[in-house]
Amino acid sequence: MYCKNCGKQIDDRAVICPHCGVPAETEKVKPGAPGLCVAGFVISILSIWFGIIFCIPPILAIALSAQGNRKAKKNGFHSNLGTAGLVIGILTTVFWGLFFLSLIIVMATTAR
Ligand SMILES: [Zn+2]
Numbered sequence: 001m002y003c004k005n006c007g008k009q010i011d012d013r014a015v016i017c018p019h020c021g022v023p024a025e026t027e028k029v030k031p032g033a034p035g036l037c038v039a040g041f042v043i044s045i046l047s048i049w050f051g052i053i054f055c056i057p058p059i060l061a062i063a064l065s066a067q068g069n070r071k072a073k074k075n076g077f078h079s080n081l082g083t084a085g086l087v088i089g090i091l092t093t094v095f096w097g098l099f100f101l102s103l104i105i106v107m108a109t110t111a112r
Contacts (some may be wrong), residue, residue, distance in 0.1 A: 003022065028054075035068075036071060040061050040089065044065065046098075047089065056096055064085065065083070068085070
């Protein structure tokens, strides 16, 4: 990020600007969830239906949400969307995972 007082580039985690000494805290508070959290949440919702594509969408949702949450934490705020995406992603992965597992079992038993 950049210091709002002197405009020089400073470390994102810096509390005060090392160049001019002005507190940089206010710059860090940026509202809104990162795009990754939003993407993770949207895909997790879609994956309730599209988990049928071999569990790929819910796993993708978990990956995006986890990444988004990590970024949100770094920026000093908590993303409810990211957490929701993570929870829904895990639930849909378990749901579709069980679905495919039972499908494999049924196919294996009927093949005999
Ligand atoms: Zn400065």
